[in-house]
Structures are given as structure tokens and as C-alpha cells.
Amino acid sequence: xxxxxxxxxxxxxxxxxxxxxxxxxxxxxxxxxxxxxxxxxxxxxxxxxxxxxxxxxxxxxxxxxxxxxxxxxxxxxxxxxxxxxxxxxxxxxxxxxxxxxxxxxxxxxxxxxxxxxxxxxxxxxxxxxxxxxxxxxxxxxxxxxxxxxxxxxxxxxxxxxxxxxxxxxxxxxxxxxxxxxxxxxxxxxxxxxxxxxxxxx
Amino acid sequence: xxxxxxxxxxxxxxxxxxxxxxxxxxxxxxxxxxxxxxxxxxxxxxxxxxxxxxxxxxxxxxxxxxxxxxxxxxxxxxxxxxxxxxxxxxxxxxxxxxxxxxxxxxxxxxxxxxxxxxxxxxxxxxxxxxxxxxxxxxxxxxxxxxxxxxxxxxxxxxxxxxxxxxxxxxxxxxxxxxxxxxxxxxxxxxxxxxxxxxxxxxxxxxxxxxxxxxxxxxxxxxxxxxxxxxxxxxxxxxxxxxxxxxxxxxxxxxxxxxxxxxxxxxxxxxxxxxxxxxxxxxxxxxxxxxxxxxxxxxxxxxxxxxxxxxxxxxxxxxxxxxxxxxxxxxxxxxxxxxxxxxxxxxxxxxxxxxxxxxx
Numbered sequence: 348x349x350x351x352x353x354x355x356x357x358x359x360x361x362x363x364x365x366x367x368x369x370x371x372x373x374x375x376x377x378x379x380x381x382x383x384x385x386x387x388x389x390x391x392x393x394x395x396x397x398x399x400x401x402x403x404x405x406x407x408x409x410x411x412x413x414x415x416x417x418x419x420x421x422x423x424x425x426x427x428x429x430x431x432x433x434x435x436x437x438x439x440x441x442x443x444x445x446x447x448x449x450x451x452x453x454x455x456x457x458x459x460x461x462x463x464x465x466x467x468x469x470x471x472x473x474x475x476x477x478x479x480x481x482x483x484x485x486x487x488x489x490x491x492x493x494x495x496x497x498x499x500x501x502x503x504x505x506x507x508x509x510x511x512x513x514x515x516x517x518x519x520x521x522x523x524x525x526x527x528x529x530x531x532x533x534x535x536x537x538x539x540x541x542x543x544x545x546x547x548x
Numbered sequence: 549x550x551x552x553x554x555x556x557x558x559x560x561x562x563x564x565x566x567x568x569x570x571x572x573x574x575x576x577x578x579x580x581x582x583x584x585x586x587x588x589x590x591x592x593x594x595x596x597x598x599x600x601x602x603x604x605x606x607x608x609x610x611x612x613x614x615x616x617x618x619x620x621x622x623x624x625x626x627x628x629x630x631x632x633x634x635x636x637x638x639x640x641x642x643x644x645x646x647x648x649x650x651x652x653x654x655x656x657x658x659x660x661x662x663x664x665x666x667x668x669x670x671x672x673x674x675x676x677x678x679x680x681x682x683x684x685x686x687x688x689x690x691x692x693x694x695x696x697x698x699x700x701x702x703x704x705x706x707x708x709x710x711x712x713x714x715x716x717x718x719x720x721x722x723x724x725x726x727x728x729x730x731x732x733x734x735x736x737x738x739x740x741x742x743x744x745x746x747x748x749x750x751x752x753x754x755x756x757x758x759x760x761x762x763x764x765x766x767x768x769x770x771x772x773x774x775x776x777x778x779x780x781x782x783x784x785x786x787x788x789x790x791x792x793x794x795x796x797x798x799x800x801x802x803x804x805x806x807x808x809x810x811x812x813x814x815x816x817x818x819x820x821x822x823x824x825x826x827x828x829x830x831x832x833x834x835x836x837x838x839x840x841x842x843x844x845x846x847x848x849x850x851x852x853x854x855x856x857x858x859x860x861x862x863x864x865x866x867x868x869x870x871x872x873x874x875x876x877x878x879x880x881x882x883x884x885x886x887x888x889x890x891x892x893x894x895x896x897x898x899x900x901x902x903x904x905x906x907x
Contacts, residue, residue: 387889391814391907407755417816417904418774418786428774432759433788437766444762444770451758453751505888512809512862513882513890513906539906543810 359453359481362400362425364536364547368522369498374401374454376479379472381492384485384502389518392420392538393500394456394485396545399425406430407452412441412460413485423543442467449480456483462490469494498524503533515540517548549634549714551599551651553612554643555580556629557620561593570731576623577728583615589728591721596639599632609648633657635714641665655711659684666705667718671698683709726790730768759791781880781894782812783820783903808865808880813892813904820901823893824849825858825881835879835895839866848885848893850902857886864895 358373366372374380380397384390391413398408403425409432410416416433432452437444437460445457449471457471463486472494475482486492504519515537523531538545557576563569573592580587583606584597602612613630620628631642634654641661642649649657661683663672674697680686687709694706707713762771772788825833827843834842841864847855864879878896880903885891890906 385888387887387905387907389907395814405749405751407751409758413815415815415817416774416788417782417812417814417907418776418788419782419812419816420814421774422776423810423812428776430755431774432755432762432791433772433774434762434766434770435772435788437770440766443765447761447765448758450761451754451756507860507884507888507890509860509862509884513811513884515811516890516906539811541810543812 359406360400360404361397362545364534364545365397366400367547368532368534369524370527374481375497376453376481377476378497379475379482379484379494380498380500381484381486381496382500382502383488383491384505386487388505389502389516389538390485390487391417391458392424392516392545393502393518393520394458394483395421395426396424396538397483398431398454398456399427399545401454402427402430406454407432408454408456409434409445409448409452410456411445411448412437412458413456420539420543423539425544442471445471445482446474449474449478449482452480454481454483456485458485459490463493465493468492496524498522498528499531549654551632551634552596552636552639553599553602553616554631554633554636554639555595555597555616555620556631556640556643557593557595557624557626558629559593559624559626561591563592570727572624574728574731576620579619579623580616583612583619589724590636590640590719591724594640594643594719596636613648635711636719637708637713637715640719658709658711659687666708667716668702668705671702671705674698687711730790763791781808781878781903782816782892783894786816788818808892811906813890813906815905815907817903820894820903822851823900823902825893825900826855834898835864839864839879845881845883848883848891858883859886860884 357376358371359376361369361373382390382394384393402408407430411434414435416435418428422428432448434444441457441459445455448455471482484492501521502518503521506517507513508515508517516539517535518538519533519535521531521533522528535548536545537548540546560569560573569592573589577587577589580595580597584602587595587597589595599609599612603609606612606615616630617628620626629643629646631639631645631647633639633642633649638649638654638658659682662681663675663683663686675686686706691703691706695703704713708716759771769790771791773791775787775789776785825845826847826849827833828846831843833845836842845858845861847857849855861881861883863881866879878894881893883891883893891902892904894901894903
């Protein structure tokens with residue numbers, strides 16, 4: 348067995364600008380990623396952009412609890428819609444739906460409708476580890492994900508660049524996590540840019 | 549305007565719990581489509597097809613009517629009511645009354661109908677008190693008079709009465725198409741959603757199995773896939789359709805004139821939320837018929853008393869989609885609020901709606 352192929356299969360690919368900001372340039376299978384942003388300040392765009400590279404490389408993704416996903420924005424971010432399942436309104440069953448989907452797709456993006464409970468978060472993260480998939484949880488500072496994440500993106504600032512229209516948004520993102528990312532670092536990325544994609548500044 | 553043949557099959561209009569109604573609806577649709585590929589199931593019990601093409605092909609209107617009548621008899625075993633008129637609204641009425649309205653006479657036919665056909669009892673009663681008994685009499689009222697007496701909904705009905713709109717919204721069952729396709733077993737979506745080279749891999753099977761589980765847990769409408777098509781605003785270009793329904797995922801690369809440029813809002817509301825724009829002096833900001841704002845918007849007010857300051861805006865970008873139809877004049881406006889959120893709003897028929905959040 349070639350170690351290269353093994354290493355590859357243990358991760359799910361990540362697109363620009365994120366691949367330069369995380370170890371291995373990819374999402375580790377079995378890990379939980381938390382994206383935290385004040386409401387309306389780019390958290391959803393950031394989380395959706397994490398799906399783009401994987402979906403174009405044949406990985407399936409699911410989006411749970413995002414009531415009204417901006418499908419056009421997802422295309423602009425580079426997401427291949429042919430491999431994305433949506434459960435926009437899981438009602439009370441967001442954790443159960445996410446768990447169901449974790450058995451079948453490689454990435455599940457979930458936005459809990461309210462403050463997520465410790466128990467359901469724990470069960471989901473265990474399931475992720477067991478199934479070797481990736482969970483992306485989108486949360487707000489006032490309703491944070493209750494457990495430490497393997498990778499943590501925290502939007503601290505969002506600034507729109509405008510001309511005669513909305514041009515681009517500079518997001519200041521604090522990236523932290525386990526291992527080499529324990530100290531964390533702050534980066535400024537453009538999500539979305541003029542074409543609606545994510546890029547490094 | 550095109551003459552439509554409407555086919556009204558009363559026994560299919562009310563859905564039976566055993567599923568026979570849907571099965572018969574599909575069977576009849578298939579049979580009628582053999583005659584005319586443009587046959588449409590408008591809602592349960594009501595089918596329409598354009599008359600001109602089949603009439604030429606089968607040698608005259610009478611021949612078509614005879615064949616359709618026989619077709620319904622063969623497939624469903626009941627007599628259909630047939631009617632011909634221009635526009636869906638008139639065509640359905642013609643079918644209920646079993647009349648063939650000659651070309652060009654649909655206007656007179658519509659004007660002679662009683663007001664009840666608009667399907668609003670309150671409107672009919674009020675008009676009768678005013679001495680208006682037919683659609684024609686109602687149609688002759690000035691739109692401004694209708695607007696001051698009735699609500700927005702009545703204005704739409706008024707336009708139907710005047711013949712400016714050719715159908716009532718309530719005539720169509722928009723979800724029926726998906727349901728019929730599901731019944732037909734057109735669950736080809738996954739075939740279309742497989743990899744680039746048409747190879748269906750283990751990944752696709754796993755995803756399908758997971759989707760089935762969610763569907764069992766939450767119901768058929770709960771798990772959806774995205775469908776892209778042409779349109780100007782992001783709210784027009786995407787629809788979410790139940791997973792397993794046959795609508796193909798269309799790749800939308802063609803330039804669409806007047807399309808709103810990227811970036812698009814990451815949250816795009818399926819149901820638009822009404823809002824108000826206010827200027828510095830807290831007066832409502834309106835969009836004129838020429839697409840000009842009455843004042844610089846300074847704040848946005850949602851249904852709650854919450855007022856949020858606008859720090860920047862761009863637009864309006866008018867979207868005159870059907871230039872022959874005045875009612876669909878829209879304009880988009882982008883704005884950034886003091887809180888840092890960016891919104892996309894649209895003005896339509898002098899009201900403002902929230903379309904998306906650059907979330």
C-alpha cells in the first residue's frame with residue numbers, strides 16, 4: 348500500500364483559501380469543524396465554501412437546518428449541486444437527520460435551529476469519528492457549539508467592499524484547532540469576491 | 549391569443565385516498581399526450597391542450613374533440629366536459645359550460661360570466677350591491693376605483709376580468725407535476741446526479757440510502773435537491789425540489805440578460821418577507837414607474853417595530869421581465885446595514901420585499 352494514497356483517503360479535500368490555512372491542506376475524516384459567526388456576518392458563506400472542493404471531487408455533502416440556502420451563491424462558491432442534499436427544515440430532528448446523513452455522505456453541514464445540547468453534539472461527533480466523515484457545525488457566539496472542535500473558524504469581523512454594487516467581503520477569521528493549530532491565527536480572506544467565490548486576500 | 553381545448557373530468561377532480569385518482573390522472577395524461585405533446589395537467593380533473601396543432605393534424609376541431617371525448621371514455625370510463633376558448637381562465641369556464649367559443653369571441657364570453665366565477669364570494673356580494681352582476685360590468689370599473697374599494701387581491705381578479713391576465717392563480721396546482729412524475733416512476737434524478745462520467749459509484753449508493761432514511765424520518769418533502777434554471781434574480785434562478793422527483797439539475801451557464809451580478813446572497817428566501825424602506829424623515833420610500841426611488845433610503849423596517857439603519861445602498865436595478873405586462877416590473881436594491889449585514893431587496897408592485905441575506 349502506498350502511503351500517499353492512504354494519506355489522501357484519510358482526508359476530504361479543501362479549496363482555496365482554506366487549504367493554505369489548515370494542516371495537510373484538507374479536512375481530516377472523523378473530525379468536527381465549527382464555524383462561528385455573528386448572524387449575518389458571513390458564517391454561512393464560509394461554511395458553504397468548505398464544501399466546494401470536496402463536491403467537485405465526487406464527495407457528497409448534505410446541508411441540514413439552513414432554511415433558505417442560496418443555491419446560486421453556492422454555485423458561485425464552486426459547489427457542485429449535483430452532489431448536495433438539503434434538509435432545510437428538519438424541525439426538531441436536526442441531530443437525527445444529520446446522523447442519518449453522516450452514514451451516507453462525506454460532509455454534513457448543520458445549522459442547529461437553537462442552542463445545541465451537549466448530548467446531541469456529543470453523539471453527532473462520536474458518529475462522525477466512527478463513520479470517518481466530516482461534520483461542519485455552524486453556530487453563533489450567543490449559541491455556541493458546546494464541545495471543542497477539531498478545527499474552529501471564528502469570524503471576528505466582516506467588511507464589505509463596495510463600488511456601484513456589493514463587490515467583496517473581507518472576513519477576518521480566527522482559525523484554531525488541535526495540534527499545530529492550538530495557538531490559532533487570524534487571517535483575512537475574501538468571501539465572497541466579485542465572482543461570488545472564496546479567495547485569499 | 550391561442551385557442552385552448554380544456555378537458556374537465558369531474559370524477560378525477562377530488563382525490564381518493566386509495567391513489568386511484570392519481571393513477572387515472574397519469575393514464576389520461578399519457579393518452580392525451582399521444583394526441584398532443586403539449587397537453588398539460590393544470591390540476592386534478594382539468595387538462596388543457598392548444599387546439600390549433602392537433603386540429604391541423606387530425607383534420608379539424610370536431611375530429612379532435614371527438615377523439616379526446618373517446619379517449620377519456622376509454623381511459624377513465626366517464627364522459628368529459630370539453631370547452632374551447634382563448635386563455636386558461638376562459639377555457640376552463642367553457643369546459644364547465646360545454647361551449648366552443650369561436651376565435652375572437654372569448655372577450656364577449658368572459659364579460660357575460662357571473663362574478664362568482666372569480667371564486668371570491670365577498671367580492672361577488674359587494675359588487676352585486678353596487679349593481680354589478682357580470683365580469684364585464686366589473687371589468688369596466690376603473691382600476692383606481694377597484695383599488696380604493698377592495699384589496700390588492702381584487703386588483704388581480706379585476707385584471708383577469710379585463711382580460712389582462714389569462715388565468716387565476718387558484719386554477720393551477722403547482723405541486724401536481726412533481727407528484728405525477730413521482731408516480732410515473734421518473735426517479736431519474738440520481739442518474740443525473742452521478743459523477744461526471746456517468747459512472748454510478750458506491751458513494752452515490754450510500755448517499756441515496758442516507759437520503760431514503762431521512763425521507764422515512766421526516767417525509768417526502770423534507771429532503772430536497774437544488775435545481776437551477778434561467779432567471780434574473782437569485783430568487784428566480786433556483787428551486788429546491790423533493791429528492792427523487794424527476795426535475796433535472798440544469799447547468800445554467802448561458803448568460804441571462806439583465807441578470808444580477810455575483811456575489812449572490814447565501815440565504816435566498818423561498819418566501820419573500822415584506823419590509824418597508826424609510827427615508828431620513830421616516831417617510832416610505834417608493835419606486836416610481838420609471839424605476840426611480842422617491843428618496844434615499846435611510847432605514848429598513850421589518851414587520852416588527854424594529855428599525856435598522858442603512859449605511860450604504862446600490863441600485864435600483866430594474867428588471868423589466870415581460871415588457872408587455874406592466875404588473876411584473878421589479879427592481880433590486882442591495883444594502884448594507886449599520887450592523888454589518890448586507891441585504892438584497894426587491895420592489896414589486898410598489899412594495900418592498902426581502903429576497904436574500906448575504907449571510
